[in-house]
Amino acid sequence: MNRPERVTALIVAAIGITFLIGDPYFSRIVARVCIFAMAAIAVDLLISQCGLASFGHAAFFAAGGYTAGIFALNGITHALLVWGAATGVGLFAGIVLGSLCLRTRGLYFLMITLAFGQMTYLGLQGLRQFGGDDGFRVPRGAALFGEVGLSGTLVAAAVALVAVVGLSAYLRRARIGALVRAARDEGRRLASLGVDARPYNLAMFAISAGVTALAGALNVNLVRYVSPELGTWFLSGNLLIMVIFGGIGTLSGPVLGAAALIALEEVLSGATDRWPFFLGVAIILRVLFWDAVKQTAKLLKS
Amino acid sequence: MSWPLLIEQTFNGVQFGLVLFLLAVGVTLVFGVMNTVNLAHGSLLMMGGYLLGEAQARTGSWLLGVALALIGVGVIGYLVEMVVVRRLYARNHLEQVLATFGLLLCFNETVVWFWGREPVLVSLPPMLRGHIQLMSGIPYPTYRLAVSVIVLGVAVSLWFLIARTRIGMLIRAGAERRELVEALGVNIGLLYTVVFSLGAVLAGLSGILLGPLLTVQPGMGDPLLILALAVVIVGGAGSIGGTFVAAIGLGIADTFARTLLPLAMGGGAGRSLAAMAVYLLMALTLVFRPTGIFGRAGGTG
Numbered sequence: 001m002n003r004p005e006r007v008t009a010l011i012v013a014a015i016g017i018t019f020l021i022g023d024p025y026f027s028r029i030v031a032r033v034c035i036f037a038m039a040a041i042a043v044d045l046l047i048s049q050c051g052l053a054s055f056g057h058a059a060f061f062a063a064g065g066y067t068a069g070i071f072a073l074n075g076i077t078h079a080l081l082v083w084g085a086a087t088g089v090g091l092f093a094g095i096v097l098g099s100l101c102l103r104t105r106g107l108y109f110l111m112i113t114l115a116f117g118q119m120t121y122l123g124l125q126g127l128r129q130f131g132g133d134d135g136f137r138v139p140r141g142a143a144l145f146g147e148v149g150l151s152g153t154l155v156a157a158a159v160a161l162v163a164v165v166g167l168s169a170y171l172r173r174a175r176i177g178a179l180v181r182a183a184r185d186e187g188r189r190l191a192s193l194g195v196d197a198r199p200y201n202l203a204m205f206a207i208s209a210g211v212t213a214l215a216g217a218l219n220v221n222l223v224r225y226v227s228p229e230l231g232t233w234f235l236s237g238n239l240l241i242m243v244i245f246g247g248i249g250t251l252s253g254p255v256l257g258a259a260a261l262i263a264l265e266e267v268l269s270g271a272t273d274r275w276p277f278f279l280g281v282a283i284i285l286r287v288l289f290w291d292a293v294k295q296t297a298k299l300l301k302s
Numbered sequence: 303m304s305w306p307l308l309i310e311q312t313f314n315g316v317q318f319g320l321v322l323f324l325l326a327v328g329v330t331l332v333f334g335v336m337n338t339v340n341l342a343h344g345s346l347l348m349m350g351g352y353l354l355g356e357a358q359a360r361t362g363s364w365l366l367g368v369a370l371a372l373i374g375v376g377v378i379g380y381l382v383e384m385v386v387v388r389r390l391y392a393r394n395h396l397e398q399v400l401a402t403f404g405l406l407l408c409f410n411e412t413v414v415w416f417w418g419r420e421p422v423l424v425s426l427p428p429m430l431r432g433h434i435q436l437m438s439g440i441p442y443p444t445y446r447l448a449v450s451v452i453v454l455g456v457a458v459s460l461w462f463l464i465a466r467t468r469i470g471m472l473i474r475a476g477a478e479r480r481e482l483v484e485a486l487g488v489n490i491g492l493l494y495t496v497v498f499s500l501g502a503v504l505a506g507l508s509g510i511l512l513g514p515l516l517t518v519q520p521g522m523g524d525p526l527l528i529l530a531l532a533v534v535i536v537g538g539a540g541s542i543g544g545t546f547v548a549a550i551g552l553g554i555a556d557t558f559a560r561t562l563l564p565l566a567m568g569g570g571a572g573r574s575l576a577a578m579a580v581y582l583l584m585a586l587t588l589v590f591r592p593t594g595i596f597g598r599a600g601g602t603g
Contacts, residue, residue, distance in 0.1 A: 047396070053395070053396045053399075055399070100585065100589050103588075103589055103592070104588050104589075104592050106395065107339065107395045107539075108535075108588055108592050110339075110395065110396070110399065111531060111535050111584070111588060112584075112585055112588040112589070114528065114531070115532065115535075115581040115582075115584040115585040115588065116581075116585060118528060118578075118581045119578045119581045119582065119585070122574045122577040122578045122581070123574055123575075123578060124574075125574045125577075126571045126573065126574025126575065128571070233528065237399075237400070237403045240396070240399070240400055240403075241400055241403070241404075244396070244397070244400050274411050274414070274415060276407045276408075276410065276411045277407065277408050277411035277412065277415070279404075279407055280403075280404040280405060280406070280407030280408035280411070281404070281408060282404075283400060283401065283403065283404030283407070284386060284401050284404040284405060284408075287390075287393070287397050287400050287401040287404070288386070288389050288390075288401060
């Protein structure tokens with residue numbers, strides 16, 4: 001499923017069903033799926049187009065969350081302003097960190113993003129005025145025609161997700177997508193043609209960071225709490241796992257991956273206290289045996 | 303800062319660096335020889351701490367506990383390599399990172415399963431309790447000094463193993479030209495298993511030694527693993543000498559940053575800046591010398 005219209009239809013259908021069910025607990029889960037799907041798309045964009053796996057995207061998620069939280073603390077709650085500012089902070093952080101991180105590739109890129117992610121996490125812990133290690137409760141949610149409640153957040157997350165799917169589809173088709181893919185596969189040839197791919201990679205990184213920060217801000221509207229935990233490397237790892245679960249490089253992959261991982265978490269945590277163990281097993285099995293399963297399925301079909 | 307404090311912190315830094323080296327050397331060996339990233343390496347450290355606690359409780363002896371824990375971690379490392387890690391060697395780094403991240407989740411929960419969430423107590427052997435005088439007026443915990451001595455002994459043995467024995471020669475050759483070693487008829491699968499298990503035992507030993515200094519609890523190895531990754535990056539992935547120097551350097555830098563910055567800047571900000579210091583060094587290394595300070599340019603990439 002690589003057509004944006006189909007992915008959009010899928011998302012709209014899922015939101016429609018959620019409203020029909022009308023259960024707040026379920027709505028909350030679907031909103032979370034939308035939010036993390038956005039961040040996963042942002043991570044996938046870097047992996048599939050630029051060939052760069054980031055292990056530090058939680059930093060941007062946390063940056064968006066803190067921006068929204070701090071705005072709310074200061075009484076600024078206009079939704080478009082808050083979410084716009086969070087995206088802006090993400091873009092800016094993406095440009096700054098990206099210009100440093102993009103000097104490396106491959107495993108070293110993974111490591112430098114991990115380093116910056118850890119620095120952000122530890123830095124947030126040092127923000128005494130914002131609760132230090134514990135973080136703070138967000139007094140008011142963002143407001144647009146009145147405070148954006150649970151269903152409002154669900155709609156906002158879904159709209160944002162559809163927009164991000166569209167953006168991702170556009171970036172893949174556009175000149176920038178072709179250029180970063182060329183830099184990924186044939187860096188030397190591209191350079192010998194006189195094309196400097198760095199600004200394009202940087203733009204991709206910044207966009208990816210901005211989208212992740214927006215997801216972080218929306219997440220705060222859902223959970224009404226901000227803490228350094230938003231920036232742990234476990235979250236960065238989870239985003240990568242969502243991408244891998246859904247399959248790298250497709251439009252629907254990150255969305256389905258986010259849905260699968262969050263659903264798996266919900267089901268497992270309902271069934272057993274030891275759910276992270278089974279989650280770990282599921283991840284290992286997915287990485288090790290999925291290709292083999294697909295090949296067998298193909299063989300059986302033919 | 304007074305002289306006694308300076309000397310004490312230097313000793314602490316070196317000791318911390320030495321234990322980091324034990325952990326990082328496994329990461330760098332697995333990376334250098336198998337071109338594989340292993341995030342579950344910190345879990346092996348944690349298993350060392352837990353197995354020591356359990357063996358101590360059962361046998362009542364520190365030395366016996368250490369021996370049993372080392373054997374236990376070695377067996378766990380062997381099994382992990384055989385069941386999971388072996389299948390990852392041919393995969394890309396992202397898949398390796400994710401699968402070993404899954405392993406890490408499994409380890410953390412297994413530990414909760416067996417021992418619960420409460421920290422496990424690990425006691426010191428009687429002869430290593432108390433302090434000795436480094437110089438007149440500077441007492442220093444005997445155990446910390448003993449840790450440094452033990453790790454130095456291990457480091458020298460490791461150097462001997464790698465530089466002077468046949469298996470070490472194969473490990474070095476494997477790190478340089480994997481395909482060639484395989485083509486010469488060396489059982490490369492066995493070599494990989496040996497390297498991974500060796501790394502596991504060393505990680506376990508670091509957990510055993512750190513057990514009484516830190517708290518033995520679920521996930522205790524994870525922050526240390528990230529520090530070890532920083533050490534490996536700064537030292538140059540695959541270079542054991544570089545890893546040693548980087549470990550000591552980062553150990554001292556971390557210890558001093560944690561002592562000085564809170565003093566200079568006051569509580570919260572100083573503490574978190576201090577904790578960031580190591581990652582700052584890691585990021586700077588990656589920006590300016592991506593192959594590490596001691597890595598060969600254009601080495602394993």
